[in-house]
Amino acid sequence: MKSALTIAASDPSGGAGIQADLKAFSYAGVHGCSVITCVTAQNTEKVFQVHEVPVDVIDAQINTILEDIEISACKTGMLYSPDIVKLIAKKCDKFDFPVVVDPVMKATVGGSLHKPGFIEALKKELIPKATLVTPNIPEAIALTGQEINNIEDMKDACKKIHDLGCRYVLLKGGHLEGQKGTDILFDGKDFRLYLSRGYAKDLHGTGCTFSALITAFLVRDRGMEDAVEEAKLHMGNVISSGYAIGKGVGLANVMPTHLTEEKLQVMKELAHSVNNILDILPISFMPEVGINIGFALENAKTLEDVCALEGRLVRAGNRIDYLGRFKFGASKHLARIILTALKFDKSSRSAMNIKYDEKIIDACSSLDFIIGSFDRKDEPKTSTTMEWGTEQVIKQLGRIPDIIYDKGAVGKEPMIRILGKNSQEVVKKLGLITQKHGKEE
Numbered sequence: 001m002k003s004a005l006t007i008a009a010s011d012p013s014g015g016a017g018i019q020a021d022l023k024a025f026s027y028a029g030v031h032g033c034s035v036i037t038c039v040t041a042q043n044t045e046k047v048f049q050v051h052e053v054p055v056d057v058i059d060a061q062i063n064t065i066l067e068d069i070e071i072s073a074c075k076t077g078m079l080y081s082p083d084i085v086k087l088i089a090k091k092c093d094k095f096d097f098p099v100v101v102d103p104v105m106k107a108t109v110g111g112s113l114h115k116p117g118f119i120e121a122l123k124k125e126l127i128p129k130a131t132l133v134t135p136n137i138p139e140a141i142a143l144t145g146q147e148i149n150n151i152e153d154m155k156d157a158c159k160k161i162h163d164l165g166c167r168y169v170l171l172k173g174g175h176l177e178g179q180k181g182t183d184i185l186f187d188g189k190d191f192r193l194y195l196s197r198g199y200a201k202d203l204h205g206t207g208c209t210f211s212a213l214i215t216a217f218l219v220r221d222r223g224m225e226d227a228v229e230e231a232k233l234h235m236g237n238v239i240s241s242g243y244a245i246g247k248g249v250g251l252a253n254v255m256p257t258h259l260t261e262e263k264l265q266v267m268k269e270l271a272h273s274v275n276n277i278l279d280i281l282p283i284s285f286m287p288e289v290g291i292n293i294g295f296a297l298e299n300a301k302t303l304e305d306v307c308a309l310e311g312r313l314v315r316a317g318n319r320i321d322y323l324g325r326f327k328f329g330a331s332k333h334l335a336r337i338i339l340t341a342l343k344f345d346k347s348s349r350s351a352m353n354i355k356y357d358e359k360i361i362d363a364c365s366s367l368d369f370i371i372g373s374f375d376r377k378d379e380p381k382t383s384t385t386m387e388w389g390t391e392q393v394i395k396q397l398g399r400i401p402d403i404i405y406d407k408g409a410v411g412k413e414p415m416i417r418i419l420g421k422n423s424q425e426v427v428k429k430l431g432l433i434t435q436k437h438g439k440e441e
Helices: 017-027 055-068 084-091 118-130 137-144 149-163 208-220 224-240 259-280 330-345 356-367 385-398 423-440
Strands: 003-010 033-042 047-052 071-076 099-101 167-170 182-186 191-195 293-296 306-308 313-316 319-322 326-328 350-355 372-373 405-406 415-420
Touching: 003 017, 003 047, 003 208, 017 033, 017 208, 033 423, 047 182, 055 084, 071 313, 084 118, 099 118, 099 208, 118 137, 137 149, 137 167, 149 167, 149 182, 149 191, 149 306, 167 208, 167 385, 191 224, 208 224, 224 259, 259 293, 259 306, 259 313, 259 319, 259 326, 259 423, 293 330, 306 330, 319 405, 330 350, 330 385, 330 415, 350 423, 356 372, 356 415, 356 423, 385 405, 415 423
Parallel strands: 003 033, 003 071, 071 099, 372 405
Antiparallel strands: 033 047, 167 182, 182 191, 293 306, 293 350, 306 326, 313 319, 350 415, 405 415
């Protein structure tokens, strides 16, 4: 297993700092090592005290790690003082791995996390040696001295920070009104925008977690653009499933999941697919129980081999949103459909459900989709509906259909299921159905 290093402060609440970083490393399947720069007394409401670790002790921590363990990437968090910044900058001269600098200046729970002279030391000593710098809007304002009110201001700030000498700048737009889902990566020539929905939750440790995930994906041999994209997709997971442990702000949910490379790719594709669904899905397609989409590992055998949303896509006023994280074993209904289809065709690894409507079935028919149905009244008492119904349809048709539906029963909502080789194919079929349905309306 490859290793990453975090150089940051300790947060006894477990929400930010090295605790958040180590959880993020583990979440992404990377071993985490840590060097503590400060010991803080803080909880979910407030930072009460900061004790700066002596520079010689920080130096010794780094040396003992590097003498014994091969580090593949490093991130810095709260460095607090000019002296610590200068030490880390000096150590960077000997590092032969990427360094991600998260210029932590203030805690989510309030309170300054740096001494006088820190910002100037950061600009002069450490940023010039960084592979990537990941400021949020307030941090970028502190580093550049300019106002940031829109995307063009963000781009100007990226240029100014890049001029300090780092290779990449990732400016996070979470504090920008109207652009909360927009982050910008700049390599000195080109800008790349990473878009996602904004999150209403104000959680402790999201900045630490994001930069730690980027670091972990660099360790897992992603290029910078892919590492940022993958980390951002997973941030949707950890933010949407954030939880409260105290009286103050909640925490990002970075519970270790021991993700293999294949699981990471399945989750990444599902995240893309859900974003595409949100763009094309009419509210009229939403059943009362909500919508889910699942995608299985190759050679999946159990419910735990199928990834889906924990909380489903649901109606949120006049729009559709999703709840919960992507998790293996999250949807038994879809998993049973997919696992049954896999018994007949090893390439049929994905499915989603939408509302049953005769007009939607008519749209599927006009698209020449292969359609099958089952009647819940015929189900044996000893069987599981999704397994039995899916198997009945496949045996009747002699192949995997595009669509399987049933008209429900007492206490059971009628439903349409779309099947495909992967989640992208399922979403493509959904798009064709919505277009055809819209024309016929």
